[in-house]
Amino acid sequence: MLQFFGKHGISVAFVLCVVIFSLSTQKFLSTDNFLTVVMQASIIGTIALGVTFVVIGGNLDLSVGSLLSFATVLVVDLHDKVGPGTAILLMFVFTLLIGSINGYLIGYLRLNSLIVTLGMLSAIQGITLVYSGGKNVDISDQTNTWFAFFGREALFGVPVPAIIFIVLGIILQIVLLKTGFGRKIFAIGGNATASLFSGLRRNRLVFSTYLLSAFTTGCAALILGSRVMGSQNNVGEGYELLVLAGVILGGTSLLGGSGSIARTVIGVLILAMIQNGLLLLGFPYYTQWLVTWVVIIVAVWLDIAAKRGKLFSTY
Amino acid sequence: MNRIIDLVKRQPIWIFVFICVVFFSFSSPYFFDIRNFSNILVQASTIGLIALGMTFVMINGNIDLSVGATLALAASLAVGLQPQLGITGAVLVGLLSGIVIGALNGIIAWKTGVDAFIVTLGAMIGVRGLVFIYTGEQAFYAHDLAYSDFGASSLFGMPVLALIFICLTIIAHLVLKYTIHGRNVFAVGGNRVAAKEAGIRVGPHMLLNFILIGFLAALSGILLSTQMGASTPNLGRNYELWTITAVVLGGTRLTGGFGSIIGTLGGVLAIAILRNGMNLLQVPSFYVLIILGSILIIVLFIDKRFAEPQGVGA
Amino acid sequence: MKVQINPIRTFQNLGKVSLLAGSIISLGLSGMAQAETFRIGITQNNVGVDSYQTTYEQAFEDAAEEADNVDVVVLDAGGDVARQISQVRNLIQQQVDVIIIWPTDGQAVVPAINGARNAGIPVVVTNSNIAEAGQPLIASFSGPNNIQQGAYAAEMMCNQLGGEGNIVQITGQPGYTTAIERQKGFEDRLPEVCPDVKILDTQPGDWNRAKAQRTMEDFLTRYDNIDGVYAADDNMGVGALNAAKSEDRAGEIIFIGATNFAVGYEAMARGEYHGSVYQSPAEDARNALNIAIAVAQGKEVDKMSYFDTPKITQENMDEFEKPVF
Numbered sequence: 039m040l041q042f043f044g045k046h047g048i049s050v051a052f053v054l055c056v057v058i059f060s061l062s063t064q065k066f067l068s069t070d071n072f073l074t075v076v077m078q079a080s081i082i083g084t085i086a087l088g089v090t091f092v093v094i095g096g097n098l099d100l101s102v103g104s105l106l107s108f109a110t111v112l113v114v115d116l117h118d119k120v121g122p123g124t125a126i127l128l129m130f131v132f133t134l135l136i137g138s139i140n141g142y143l144i145g146y147l148r149l150n151s152l153i154v155t156l157g158m159l160s161a162i163q164g165i166t167l168v169y170s171g172g173k174n175v176d177i178s179d180q181t182n183t184w185f186a187f188f189g190r191e192a193l194f195g196v197p198v199p200a201i202i203f204i205v206l207g208i209i210l211q212i213v214l215l216k217t218g219f220g221r222k223i224f225a226i227g228g229n230a231t232a233s234l235f236s237g238l239r240r241n242r243l244v245f246s247t248y249l250l251s252a253f254t255t256g257c258a259a260l261i262l263g264s265r266v267m268g269s270q271n272n273v274g275e276g277y278e279l280l281v282l283a284g285v286i287l288g289g290t291s292l293l294g295g296s297g298s299i300a301r302t303v304i305g306v307l308i309l310a311m312i313q314n315g316l317l318l319l320g321f322p323y324y325t326q327w328l329v330t331w332v333v334i335i336v337a338v339w340l341d342i343a344a345k346r347g348k349l350f351s352t353y
Numbered sequence: 354m355n356r357i358i359d360l361v362k363r364q365p366i367w368i369f370v371f372i373c374v375v376f377f378s379f380s381s382p383y384f385f386d387i388r389n390f391s392n393i394l395v396q397a398s399t400i401g402l403i404a405l406g407m408t409f410v411m412i413n414g415n416i417d418l419s420v421g422a423t424l425a426l427a428a429s430l431a432v433g434l435q436p437q438l439g440i441t442g443a444v445l446v447g448l449l450s451g452i453v454i455g456a457l458n459g460i461i462a463w464k465t466g467v468d469a470f471i472v473t474l475g476a477m478i479g480v481r482g483l484v485f486i487y488t489g490e491q492a493f494y495a496h497d498l499a500y501s502d503f504g505a506s507s508l509f510g511m512p513v514l515a516l517i518f519i520c521l522t523i524i525a526h527l528v529l530k531y532t533i534h535g536r537n538v539f540a541v542g543g544n545r546v547a548a549k550e551a552g553i554r555v556g557p558h559m560l561l562n563f564i565l566i567g568f569l570a571a572l573s574g575i576l577l578s579t580q581m582g583a584s585t586p587n588l589g590r591n592y593e594l595w596t597i598t599a600v601v602l603g604g605t606r607l608t609g610g611f612g613s614i615i616g617t618l619g620g621v622l623a624i625a626i627l628r629n630g631m632n633l634l635q636v637p638s639f640y641v642l643i644i645l646g647s648i649l650i651i652v653l654f655i656d657k658r659f660a661e662p663q664g665v666g667a
Numbered sequence: 668m669k670v671q672i673n674p675i676r677t678f679q680n681l682g683k684v685s686l687l688a689g690s691i692i693s694l695g696l697s698g699m700a701q702a703e704t705f706r707i708g709i710t711q712n713n714v715g716v717d718s719y720q721t722t723y724e725q726a727f728e729d730a731a732e733e734a735d736n737v738d739v740v741v742l743d744a745g746g747d748v749a750r751q752i753s754q755v756r757n758l759i760q761q762q763v764d765v766i767i768i769w770p771t772d773g774q775a776v777v778p779a780i781n782g783a784r785n786a787g788i789p790v791v792v793t794n795s796n797i798a799e800a801g802q803p804l805i806a807s808f809s810g811p812n813n814i815q816q817g818a819y820a821a822e823m824m825c826n827q828l829g830g831e832g833n834i835v836q837i838t839g840q841p842g843y844t845t846a847i848e849r850q851k852g853f854e855d856r857l858p859e860v861c862p863d864v865k866i867l868d869t870q871p872g873d874w875n876r877a878k879a880q881r882t883m884e885d886f887l888t889r890y891d892n893i894d895g896v897y898a899a900d901d902n903m904g905v906g907a908l909n910a911a912k913s914e915d916r917a918g919e920i921i922f923i924g925a926t927n928f929a930v931g932y933e934a935m936a937r938g939e940y941h942g943s944v945y946q947s948p949a950e951d952a953r954n955a956l957n958i959a960i961a962v963a964q965g966k967e968v969d970k971m972s973y974f975d976t977p978k979i980t981q982e983n984m985d986e987f988e989k990p991v992f
Contacts, residue, residue: 147657324481325486332475399749581749635741
C-alpha cells in the first residue's frame with residue numbers, strides 16, 4: 039500500500055483532484071477549462087522543466103523569478119526596436135549569459151547554490167530596473183505582429199503556450215532518460231563527491247543545468263511577453279517558489295539524484311488545477327495556498343515513507 | 354599580524370562592518386551620529402530577532418522559510434484581536450501563533466522526515482494564505498495609542514526595541530555557547546547519526562529550535578507592528594530571504610554544524626548599515642538591489658576561500 | 668537643485684584635508700548655503716514597479732532642479748512598510764524641513780508621521796492618502812481625488828452600458844488607500860446612477876497587468892455573461908482586455924479604467940477600451956513639491972490639495988495628449 043502510493047502517489051493525487059472537482063462543479067470537466075488550466079500552468083511549468091534538471095543535479099535555482107522578469111522586459115522592449123526575430127535572439131543570448139553566471143559560480147567555483155541564486159535574485163531584479171529605467175515596456179502594435187503566436191494563438195484548438203510546455207516537456211524527458219547527458223545529471227546529484235566523474239566534467243555538467251533552466255525561463259518569457267504584450271519589471275516576482283513547489287510536488291528530491299520531468303509536469307498541473315477548481319467552487323482566492331501547503335507535505339511525506347518502508351521517521 | 358588574519362578568518366563580516374562604518378562616516382555627515390546608530394539598531398532588530406532563531410535552526414542543518422509569513426500572522430493577530438481581547442491578550446495570542454506554527458513545522462519535520470526546506474516552503478505559502486484569509490486582505494489599525502507609543506518609546510536614551518534586540522542577542526549567545534542545548538545544536542548539525550548514537554533526542558531537540566524561531570518571528574512581527582500601530586497582510590515578504598542572507602553572511606554554514614550568534618549579529622548589522630548608508634548617500638534603489646546581491650555572493654566566495662584550506666568548509 | 672553626493676570623490680577630498688576639519692567645514696558651508704534653502708525629503712512607495720511611479724520620480728527631481736530654493740532627499744521604500752518607516756526616521760534624524768510621503772499603506776505609516784510631527788517636521792502626503800486617524804497630523808494631502816475618480820468610473824460605466832448589465836471589478840493592491848477609495852467611490856456611486864447594474868465579483872489585481880489578466884481569465888471561466896469590467900487603473904484594465912480578447916469576448920464587454928496609461932490611451936483609440944480618468948504623474952509630483960515648499964515657507968495651504976483628473980472617453984480623447992507612461 040505504502041509502496042504503491044510512494045510510486046504512483048502523484049498520479050493518484052492527480053486523478054483524485056480531477057474527480058473531486060468534476061463532481062463538485064460542472065464547469066470543471068470540459069475541454070475548454072482543461073486547456074485554460076494547462077495554459078495557466080504553462081509559464082510556471084516551462085520554467086519548472088529546466089529547474090528539475092538543476093534540482094536533480096543536487097542544486098537549487100531561486101533566481102528564475104527575477105530572470106523571468108528580466109527576459110520578459112527585454113524581449114518586449116526590444117520587439118519594437120529591432121523587430122521580433124532579433125529581439126527573441128537577443129533575449130536568449132542575455133538570459134543564457136545570466137544563466138552561465140549562475141553556472142560558473144555554482145559549477146566551477148562550487149559556491150552554495152541557495153545563496154548564489156538568492157544573491158542573483160536581487161541582482162537580476164536590479165539589472166532589470168536599471169535596463170528599463172523602471173518603466174513598463176509595451177509592444178505598440180499588438181495585433182499585427184507574429185510575436186503574438188507564442189502566447190495568444192492556438193494550433194488545432196490547442197493554445198500555443200500549452201504546446202510549448204508539453205512539447206518541451208517531452209523532449210526534456212527523453213533527454214533526461216535516454217541520453218548520456220541525462221544519466222550523468224542523475225549521477226552528479228546522486229553522490230556528488232564519489233561520483234564517477236572527474237571534477238572538471240562535474241563542473242561542466244552543473245554549469246549546463248543552469249544554462250538549461252535559463253533556457254526554459256527564456257521560453258516562459260516568450261509566452262508571458264506575448265500574452266501580456268507588455269511587462270512590468272516585477273512580473274516574475276515569487277515565481278521561483280511556485281516553480282519549486284511544482285518540482286517538489288513532482289517528487290524530485292532536493293538532495294538530488296532522483297526526479298522526473300513527467301512528474302514535474304503533473305506536479306505543476308495539480309497546483310494549477312487546485313487554483314482553478316477552488317476558484318470555480320467560489321472559495322476565496324487564497325484558499326488554494328492552504329491546500330497547496332497540505333498537498334506538498336503529504337505528497338513528499340508519502341514519497342519518503344515509501345522509500346524507508348515506514349510512515350514515521352525514527353529519530 | 355597573525356591575530357588579524359585569524360580574526361578575518363573567524364569573523365570576516367565584522368571587518369566588513371568596520372569598513373562600512375568608516376566609509377559611510379566620511380561620505381555622509383549624517384551617518385556618524387548616535388541617533389542614527391539607534392535608528393540602525395531599531396531597523397536591524399526586525400530581521401535580527403528572526404536571525405537569532407535562524408542561527409539555531411541552520412546550525413542544526415535545517416532552514417525555516419516560513420518566518421516572513423509567521424511574522425505577518427502574529428502581527429495581524431496582535432493588532433486585529435485588540436478590540437476583543439485587549440492589548441495584552443492579543444499580543445499573547447500573536448506570540449502563541451508563532452509558537453504553534455513553529456511547533457507544527459518542527460513536528461512535521463521530525464515525524465515525517467521531510468526536509469525542513471520543503472516543510473517550511475509549504476508553510477510559507479500556506480501561512481501567508483491564512484493571513485490573507487484572516488485579514489480579508491485589509492490592514493488592521495491599533496486604536497489604542499499605547500500600542501504604538503510602545504514602539505516609539507525609549508529607556509536610558511535607547512529605543513526600547515533596540516534594547517530588546519540587544520538583550521535577546523546576549524541571551525541567545527549565552528545559550529548557544531554555554532548550555533547543553535547549545536552544545537547539542539552543534540552536535541546534531543555536525544552529524545545527526547552520531548548525535549543520536551550519543552544519546553541526544555534529535556527530533557525533540559529540533560522541534561525546540563523550530564518553536565524558538567517561530568516565537569522569535571512572532572515577536573519580531575509584533576514589535577514591528579508597534580512601530581506602525583498597524584499590521585498589513587503583506588508584512589514580512591522576502592524577510593526569510595534577508596534573514597538567511599544575514600545568517601550566512603555571519604558565517605553560519607547551510608550544511609549545519611558551524612556558526613555563531615556574534616557572526617549573525619555582524620551579518621544583520623552589515624545589511625542594516627549598508628541600507629542606511631546607501632539611503633543617506635541616495636544611491637538609487639535599483640542599484641541597491643545589485644549591490645546587496647553582489648555583496649552576498651562576494652562574501653560567500655571570500656568565506657569559502659578562507660575556510661577551505663582548514664577543511665571546515667561546506 | 669538636487670544634491671548629488673559622489674561617495675568616491677567626497678572620500679578623496681576629505682582624505683586631502685584633515686578628515687575631521689574637512690567634515691566640519693563642509694557642514695558649515697552647507698549650513699550657510701541653506702540659509703534661504705529648504706531641504707525636503709520624500710519617501711516614495713515603490714519606484715520601478717510601474718511607469719506612473721517612475722515618471723513621478725523623474726518629474727519630482729526635475730521640478731526640484733528648476734526650483735532654486737530646495738534641496739531634495741529622494742528615497743524609495745520598495746513597497747515595504749517597514750522600510751518606509753525607517754526612512755521616515757532617517758529623514759527626521761537628518762532634520763529636513765518637510766517630509767513628503769507616498770504611503771506604502773494608508774494606516775501603517777500613521778505613527779511614523781506622528782513621530783515626524785513630534786519632531787516638529789511637517790508632513791505632506793502625496794498621491795495616495797492616509798487613514799482618517801492620521802488626518803490631523805498632516806499639513807496637507809496632495810494628489811488626485813480617488814473617491815471622485817471611482818464615482819466618475821461608475822458614471823462612465825453606467826452610460827456605456829445603457830443602464831443595465833453584469834460587471835466585475837478588479838481592484839488595486841489590498842490595504843492601499845487609492846485602491847480602497849476608488850472601490851468605495853465606484854460602489855457608492857454605481858447604485859445611485861444605475862441601480863440595475865450588478866457587480867458579480869471583485870478581486871484584487873495588485874496594480875499588476877499580468878495578475879489582472881489572470882484574474883480576468885478566471886472571471887471569464889466563472890461567468891458566462893460579463894457586460895463590463897471596472898479596473899482600478901488602466902494597466903490592469905488592459906490586462907483584462909487582453910484576457911477577454913484571447914477568449915473572443917472583448918466585443919461584448921465595456922472596459923473602464925483609471926489613471927490613463929499610454930496602453931489604455933492606444934486601446935481607446937482603437938475603439939476597444941471605453942473610459943478612464945486622466946491623471947498626470949508629472950502634475951502629481953509638481954503639486955506635491957509646490958505644496959511642500961509652501962509649507963516650508965510657513966504659508967497657509969489647503970488640507971486637501973487635489974489636482975484635476977477629468978474623465979477621458981473615446982469621444983473626448985482628442986483633447987488629451989497621449990500619456991508618456
